[in-house]
Amino acid sequence: MxxxxxxxxxxxxxxxxxxxxxxxxxxxxxxxxxxxxxxxxxxxxxxxxxxxxxxxxxxxxxxxxxxxxxxxxxxxxxxxxxxxxxxxxxxxxxxxxxxxxxxxxxxxxxxxxxxxxxxxxxxxxxxxxxxxxxxxxxxxxxxxxxxxxxxxxxxxxxxxxxxxxxxxxxxxxxxxxxxxLANYQVYFRFKGLSSHAANSPHLGRSALDAVELMNVGVNYLREHVVQEARMHYAITNTGGISPNVVQADAEVLYLIRAPKVQQVDEIYKRVCKIAEGAALMTETELTIEFDKACSxxxxxxxxxxxxxxxxxxxxxxxxxxxxxxxxxxxxxxxxxxxxxxxxxxxxxxxxxxxxxxxxxxxxxxxxxxxxxxxxxxxxxxxxxxxxxxxxxxxxxxxxxxxxxxxxxxxxxxxxxxxxxxxxxxxxxxxxxxxxxxxxxxxxxxxxxxxxxxxxxxxxxxxxxxxxxxxxxxxx
CATH class of the missing domain: 3.40.630.10 (Zn peptidases)
Incomplete structure (x- = not known):
């Protein structure tokens, strides 16, 4: 041509x-x-x-x-x-x-x-x-x-x-x-128990606390991954807008990036362990849903x-x-x-x-x-x-x-x-x-x-x- x-x-x-x-x-x-x-x-x-x-x-x-x-x-x-x-x-x-x-x-x-x-x-x-x-x-x-x-x-x-x-x-x-950068995008959902935040907070199990603890843990992880790695998150469900209710449901969406898929996978597994730790600390149930990825x-x-x-x-x-x-x-x-x-x-x-x-x-x-x-x-x-x-x-x-x-x-x-x-x-x-x-x-x-x-x-x-x-x- x-x-x-x-x-x-x-x-x-x-x-x-x-x-x-x-x-x-x-x-x-x-x-x-x-x-x-x-x-x-x-x-x-x-x-x-x-x-x-x-x-x-x-x-x-x-x-x-x-x-x-x-x-x-x-x-x-x-x-x-x-x-x-x-x-x-x-x-x-x-x-x-x-x-x-x-x-x-x-x-x-x-x-x-x-x-x-x-x-x-x-x-x-x-x-x-x-x-x-x-x-x-x-x-x-x-x-x-x-x-x-x-x-x-x-x-x-x-x-x-x-x-x-x-x-x-x-x-x-x-x-x-x-x-x-290769990446994984993954949802982490926590299920707890709702309760009156003042009258009976001890009966509740906060899914939002689990999300916040997970995010804190991942933020500490940033120091211990390869230099080029990126971890972004968005809290896609805070559990509601009522502060006087212990939030029973909460969700965070993570996007994990690194130069190689193998590196992303390694970081992802560590993030999953942090999420499991947050669930243990809050006595909530964790569900992980893989959304998408690319090389x-x-x-x-x-x-x-x-x-x-x-x-x-x-x-x-x-x-x-x-x-x-x-x-x-x-x-x-x-x-x-x-x-x-x-x-x-x-x-x-x-x-x-x-x-x-x-x-x-x-x-x-x-x-x-x-x-x-x-x-x-x-x-x-x-x-x-x-x-x-x-x-x-x-x-x-x-x-x-x-x-x-x-x-x-x-x-x-x-x-x-x-x-x-x-x-x-x-x-x-x-x-x-x-x-x-x-x-x-x-x-x-x-x-x-x-x-x-x-x-x-x-x-x-x-x-x-x-x-x-x-x-x-x-x-």
């Missing part, structure tokens, strides 16, 4: 992809409840001539759209879930939450649409050149706290795919070459090199004056800490440099150099589990102002801006160019597969989500 073909195809269909992005943006849905977004995107796939399998992997909102036949098989990973608490009126430079208060604070309306656009461009190339090969677009729900792709991997949805491509919105343009990301350097070359070929369109002014206003809404750490954000996405090219600017207008990184991103993604079973590469394209943290109202407000849509189509072009190189150059694909097979031979994959655990919505 020539660069001109990719650029021309995406430019001709620009309005279509912008409308799809806007539809998903205006129908924000949290994990595994993306019914409107999933059906809309599935229908768009069918309009483009893809054969669509809905409820892929027995997940209501997952789907696989397929075009072509035979090898090679190139997959594109698309997401479309939103986040609670991040509703925001678009294109505003002040916090204006929506009534629903659910929003695309991680840009997944752009992510899913950009991956779809890339799949459409690759499909068009196969059609126009009458070539053998298969393009698959994977509609992947529940990335935010649900590990939808990990469930899909467990159910064999990605079997037979030769290479997978995806991207993520951010303030930068680079190859996402860092590994990531650490395995970069494929051979595929990253091709993707980087394609990103360079796609190039970058300079922001216009209106986009610059909007970004500058958003910059003023950031805290001093956010401003000072703006380079840390883009480095997490694979940016290489000292930031000198950003001096006096609020939007990235260049493409970072590519250097394979041995660093670990202090975050998690379910793309990781795909990377254990299929050679995978990711890029990021600038869709937001420098300094914009993910999972903030500032990220949400930029979600359907002209600058965001430019970044979305830049990512689509780079992925489409990469896909066609893999479809037409056996040597390129063979190098990618050889690297993957060498890793796989030494590192057999085990899905971190137990077979009995099913995808769950936010509770």
């Amino acid at each position: 020539s660069n001109n073909f990719a650029k021309t195809f995406l430019a001709e269909n620009k309005e279509t992809y912008e409308k799809i992005s806007e539809y998903i943006y205006h129908h924000p849905e949290t994990r595994f409840e993306e019914y409107a977004s999933s059906e809309f995107l599935s229908s768009e796939c069918e309009k483009e001539g893809f054969q669509v399998e809905r409820k892929a992997g027995n997940i209501e909102t997952a789907f696989v759209a397929v075009y072509g036949s035979g090898a090679p098989v190139i997959g594109f990973l698309g997401e479309f879930d939103a986040l609670s608490g991040l509703g925001q009126v678009p294109n505003k430079t002040s916090y204006e939450p929506t009534e629903l208060n659910v929003g695309h604070g991680c840009g997944h309306n752009l992510l899913g649409t950009g991956a779809f656009a890339a799949a459409c461009a690759a499909k068009k190339y196969l059609e126009d050149n009458n070539l053998q090969g298969t393009v698959k677009f994977f509609g992947c729900p529940g990335e935010e706290g649900g590990s939808g792709k990990t469930f899909m991997v467990r159910e064999g949805v990605f079997e037979g795919v030769d290479a997978a491509l995806t991207w993520h919105p951010s303030p930068a343009n680079s190859i996402m070459s860092l590994s990531s 650490n990301y395995i970069p494929n350097r051979s595929l990253e090199k091709i993707l980087y070359q394609s990103l360079q070929e796609a190039g970058i369109e300079k922001p216009d004056e209106e986009e610059k002014a909007f970004a500058e206003k958003l910059w003023t809404t950031l805290s001093e800490g956010e401003k000072e750490s703006y380079l840390d954000i883009v480095r997490g996405f694979g940016y290489v440099g000292d930031g000198s090219e950003f001096e006096g600017k609020y939007l990235a207008d260049s493409i970072s150099a590519y250097e394979p990184s041995k660093e670990v991103l202090a975050g998690s993604t379910d793309v990781s589990d795909v990377s254990w079973v299929v050679p995978t590469a990711q890029l990021t394209a600038s869709t937001s102002a420098l300094g914009t943290p993910l999972h903030t109202w500032q990220m949400t407000t930029q979600g359907i801006s002209s600058y965001a849509h430019k970044g979305m189509l830049r990512a689509a072009e780079a992925m489409a160019l990469t896909a066609v190189k893999l479809l037409t150059d056996k040597q390129e694909l063979e190098a990618v597969k050889q690297e993957f097979n060498e890793f796989k031979a030494a590192n057999p994959y085990t899905c971190p989500i137990p077979a009995e655990v099913k995808p769950s919505t936010l509770k």
Whole structure:
């Protein structure tokens, strides 16, 4: 595929992809409840001539759209879930939450649409050149706290795919070459006895006390785990709002992260012992419910090199004056800490440099150099589990102002801006160019597969989500 073909195809269909992005943006849905977004995107796939399998992997909102036949098989990973608490009126430079208060604070309306656009461009190339090969677009729900792709991997949805491509919105343009943190997400529920907190407190057994004791114990554990580990928790049930009642039921949700799944598992077992100790101290009953998990990301350097070359070929369109002014206003809404750490954000996405090219600017207008990184991103993604079973590469394209943290109202407000849509189509072009190189150059694909097979031979994959655990919505 020539660069001109990719650029021309995406430019001709620009309005279509912008409308799809806007539809998903205006129908924000949290994990595994993306019914409107999933059906809309599935229908768009069918309009483009893809054969669509809905409820892929027995997940209501997952789907696989397929075009072509035979090898090679190139997959594109698309997401479309939103986040609670991040509703925001678009294109505003002040916090204006929506009534629903659910929003695309991680840009997944752009992510899913950009991956779809890339799949459409690759499909068009196969059609126009009458070539053998298969393009698959994977509609992947529940990335935010649900590990939808990990469930899909467990159910064999990605079997037979030769290479997978995806991207993520951010303030930068680079190859996402860092590994990531594996994680477990687990509910700890305590059951006690209610009683009058003044008249007969000795008859009660407080589940809330158990939660608090558990949290204290885990906080002491932090000193005795690997440096990169993270343990987050949310008290999801305090047992009520009456202080004069001994709380009989309480629940805490833990998210445990570390660079390797084995490390997460070791920490998880220690956390379970702390929970058991809290139950013993309070004479309450403990129930543990495993919610979800994901592995650490395995970069494929051979595929990253091709993707980087394609990103360079796609190039970058300079922001216009209106986009610059909007970004500058958003910059003023950031805290001093956010401003000072703006380079840390883009480095997490694979940016290489000292930031000198950003001096006096609020939007990235260049493409970072590519250097394979041995660093670990202090975050998690379910793309990781795909990377254990299929050679995978990711890029990021600038869709937001420098300094914009993910999972903030500032990220949400930029979600359907002209600058965001430019970044979305830049990512689509780079992925489409990469896909066609893999479809037409056996040597390129063979190098990618050889690297993957060498890793796989030494590192057999085990899905971190137990077979009995099913995808769950936010509770």
